[in-house]
Amino acid sequence: MTDFLDLKTVDQILEMIKGFTPLAAEKVPVAAALGRALAEPFLAPHNLPGFDRSTVDGFAVRARDVFGASEGLPAALDLIGESQMGQICQLNLGPGQTARVWTGGSLPIGADAVAMLERAREVRGRLVELVAPLAPGENVILADEDAAAGQELIPSGRVLRPPELGLLAAFGQTEALVRRRPVVAVLASGDEVVGVDDEPRPGQVRDVNSTAIAALVQAAGAKAKVLGRSPDDLAVLIEKVRAAATEAEAVVLTGGSSAGQKDYTLKALAAWPGAEILAHGAAISPGKPLIFGRAGQKSLWGLPGHPAGALITAEIFLKALIRRLLGAEEPAWLGGLKARLARSVPSAQGRRDYFRVKLSLRGSELWAAPALGKSGLIATLVGADALAICPEDGEGLAEGDLAEIRLL
Amino acid sequence: MTDFLDLKTVDQILEMIKGFTPLAAEKVPVAAALGRALAEPFLAPHNLPGFDRSTVDGFAVRARDVFGASEGLPAALDLIGESQMGQICQLNLGPGQTARVWTGGSLPIGADAVAMLERAREVRGRLVELVAPLAPGENVILADEDAAAGQELIPSGRVLRPPELGLLAAFGQTEALVRRRPVVAVLASGDEVVGVDDEPRPGQVRDVNSTAIAALVQAAGAKAKVLGRSPDDLAVLIEKVRAAATEAEAVVLTGGSSAGQKDYTLKALAAWPGAEILAHGAAISPGKPLIFGRAGQKSLWGLPGHPAGALITAEIFLKALIRRLLGAEEPAWLGGLKARLARSVPSAQGRRDYFRVKLSLRGSELWAAPALGKSGLIATLVGADALAICPEDGEGLAEGDLAEIRLL
Numbered sequence A, B: 001m002t003d004f005l006d007l008k009t010v011d012q013i014l015e016m017i018k019g020f021t022p023l024a025a026e027k028v029p030v031a032a033a034l035g036r037a038l039a040e041p042f043l044a045p046h047n048l049p050g051f052d053r054s055t056v057d058g059f060a061v062r063a064r065d066v067f068g069a070s071e072g073l074p075a076a077l078d079l080i081g082e083s084q085m086g087q088i089c090q091l092n093l094g095p096g097q098t099a100r101v102w103t104g105g106s107l108p109i110g111a112d113a114v115a116m117l118e119r120a121r122e123v124r125g126r127l128v129e130l131v132a133p134l135a136p137g138e139n140v141i142l143a144d145e146d147a148a149a150g151q152e153l154i155p156s157g158r159v160l161r162p163p164e165l166g167l168l169a170a171f172g173q174t175e176a177l178v179r180r181r182p183v184v185a186v187l188a189s190g191d192e193v194v195g196v197d198d199e200p201r202p203g204q205v206r207d208v209n210s211t212a213i214a215a216l217v218q219a220a221g222a223k224a225k226v227l228g229r230s231p232d233d234l235a236v237l238i239e240k241v242r243a244a245a246t247e248a249e250a251v252v253l254t255g256g257s258s259a260g261q262k263d264y265t266l267k268a269l270a271a272w273p274g275a276e277i278l279a280h281g282a283a284i285s286p287g288k289p290l291i292f293g294r295a296g297q298k299s300l301w302g303l304p305g306h307p308a309g310a311l312i313t314a315e316i317f318l319k320a321l322i323r324r325l326l327g328a329e330e331p332a333w334l335g336g337l338k339a340r341l342a343r344s345v346p347s348a349q350g351r352r353d354y355f356r357v358k359l360s361l362r363g364s365e366l367w368a369a370p371a372l373g374k375s376g377l378i379a380t381l382v383g384a385d386a387l388a389i390c391p392e393d394g395e396g397l398a399e400g401d402l403a404e405i406r407l408l
Helices: A008-015 A162-170 A210-219 A233-244 A266-269 A305-325 A330-336 A378-382 B011-017 B161-168 B207-221 B235-247 B265-272 B306-328 B331-335 B378-382
Strands: A025-029 A058-061 A076-080 A097-101 A113-116 A119-125 A127-131 A152-154 A175-179 A183-189 A223-230 A250-254 A276-280 A289-296 A300-304 A336-343 A351-362 A365-370 A386-390 A402-408 B027-031 B059-060 B075-084 B098-102 B111-117 B118-123 B126-131 B152-153 B175-179 B185-189 B222-229 B250-254 B278-282 B291-295 B298-303 B337-341 B352-362 B366-370 B386-390 B402-407
Touching: A008 A276, A008 A289, A008 A305, A058 A076, A058 A127, A097 A223, A097 B306, A152 A162, A152 B111, A152 B378, A162 B207, A162 B331, A162 B378, A175 A305, A183 A210, A183 A233, A210 A223, A210 A250, A210 A305, A210 B161, A223 A233, A233 A250, A233 A266, A250 A266, A250 A305, A266 A289, A266 A300, A276 A336, A300 A305, A305 A351, A305 A378, A305 B161, A330 A402, A330 B366, A330 B378, A336 A351, A336 A386, A351 A402, A351 B075, A351 B331, A365 B331, A378 B152, A378 B161, B011 B278, B011 B291, B011 B306, B059 B126, B075 B161, B152 B161, B175 B306, B185 B207, B185 B235, B207 B222, B207 B250, B207 B306, B222 B235, B235 B265, B250 B306, B265 B278, B265 B291, B265 B298, B298 B306, B306 B352, B331 B402, B337 B352, B337 B386, B352 B402, B366 B386
Parallel strands: A076 A097, A183 A223, A183 A250, A250 A300, A336 A365, B075 B098, B185 B222, B185 B250, B250 B298, B337 B366
Antiparallel strands: A025 A175, A058 A097, A058 A113, A076 A127, A119 A127, A276 A289, A289 A300, A336 A402, A351 A365, A351 A386, A386 A402, B027 B175, B059 B098, B059 B111, B075 B126, B118 B126, B278 B291, B291 B298, B337 B402, B352 B366, B352 B386, B386 B402
16 A cells, blocks of 8 residues: 655645745846845835925915814915926915915925815915815825835835835836746656647547646746656656756656656656655645655655646645745735635545635625535636635534635 | 816726727737636537546546445455556456556546545455445546536636636647737826936926836736826827827826816827817725826826826726726626725715725734825835725725725
8 A cells, every 4th residue: 555654734845945045136127027026125215205295286385374264264375476396395485375386296385284276266366265274284295204214115025016116216216126036847747648739649638737837837926947748757757857957946747746656756856966855745635646855945846747736736835935936925914815615615634625716796795616526627727716725623614614715 | 266077986987998899809829828818718629538537546446346345344356457548448347346547547448436546455466455435436537527518618808827728728729819918108297207217306206107007007917108208298298198199009197187277188188189088087085186088999097196196096997997908807706805994994975995005914814904194105005915995885984894905
């Protein structure tokens, strides 16, 4: 009887992945940095915006001059001029005075609030009547309100989105320091596997995993190197792994990872000089026959041949490795996304189950309907919006239970 | 008194966006189709996998032969051969017989279940003892179980993820029919705006929006064409809009969109031949001064100059337009993502408010802490994981309320 002698838990494997070191940093133009992780914290080099600005079109005032203003008793102010865009306003507001200001414009000296144009009545271009009071600071951004010099604005490891790129631009940064994108080599093994553009003979199947895993690698922010297929031939596999390892940070074999007689994947990965197999078998469903190893800073993967099992283990583990190499922080709050289960799902103690679920709204509440289907079925994954997670310390989840979900 | 005379609601504007027609379809290689939306439904051209397959390494059996098997009373079966990978198995299982089969291998004739290797005892290569019963279909995928010929497997409009690309590969598809990516031209207006690599004089600010909006356009799946900056000069703006419109499906101006005297954005957009302004002002916060128009199938946008207002209106409206042009369906369940508010937020009846929130876990529950800050502040958007939505029919949300969130 053959068996996996030492199943590693999901958390044990995720912990091992943290043992890898993020790749070297490189500078890229800000316009090309979308989705990359910042390799250093970004501190504000100076105050932003750097001068007191209006956030609306209107009239700058001293708030205390319009205290108690109302429709019945408007505050009447003398209009003494206009703040020009692109210049620091040199007008000095005395008591009872106001000046025109545009959105983004600099405030006159002495002004501490701006009345919106829509709330003001201009009388013959000399007088402005305000029909409501203003609080000090209303419709104003102070010189250091967006950022104070030296303040940490973006933490290291943050995946750069449009707001972060905008912030870098606001400080004149044209480049961002990010980590080099890892290269992940993908190889499909199995005598029964033919190419996508081949016509499979009876008993053969097309290579689904090269396409799907390469796409997942790309979506995770790495570069995929598709190596094609290998027959169940140990010498060929060893040679292909060796060739891949010279230029890739990770080598992913799909198929041949279970504990059967023809499973050359383990041997091929273990044959790599310095290779250490860290896990052969994981307490996860689907995906139990996972192989994970390392040789120095390179990682070695044997994913199940079933496309669904391969994709789900890649989603959980390979993506975590890629994020680690990119130095990208995964936020803890992601674990807070939840949905109610539309039917009960069985699990086993000590194993973490990832159920493919289709999400829908019942009223305003999110429900997750688990797909009925076996791990070999890729169609059920196509129908899934998310994975619902059944943790190790239970024997399943009941209909109506709130389950943690991971959006796909 | 100037004002927005006719504020459109968020839903009215989203409805107008549906009036645009998705762009023409084009064929792209499957490997380049990640994130694109399928322009036609994909129907299974034939059964998948096409033959009865094992999902495990083990022994194929007739389930009725092992009924009642247990540790104490194992079922003993004659091992008559092995199913070869890549071929349809021609072995014919008689009563009390079994054959070796590998994961993905074809089942012998007559077999309807597979016992896992780990649950079987092989005796001298002739006899196999099974210590547990099997249900018919256990560890087996039937010929049409992944997909039956003619079945719709991927709906039109689905954004292609790794599983969909894998499924296309499984059916030998090397290309996918997707919609052409729209081109979105982005132009920053304002006398006070200088380039990112310029040193702003007092009163000036760097152009944040070109970088941030272009990144958002790219993240949404369109191509950004960055036009740079324009002074507050109507003739220059009109000319730049005209030039942009010839090659872009959408023209986005930032700044100068409110109702003030210097606001040339509206005039520049309205001057485009055939242009119709559909909204000047939206019942949304931030982003009230939004301008939205169309000229035939091209759309015209005036976004607020404040980077946060510009980014949030682009997130809500421009992204919806891009998805519309891509023919990409936004799933309804997205509205079911919710978090509890860590503090009360005020809103106004008739307006939809988008609050920048930082998410965190309290126990296993997701909480959203609204950022304190004004709409001009891009730093608060950098700190935000999501937007919390306060709908039109209320005057705010209370601490502890469940708010709909939109992940950023």
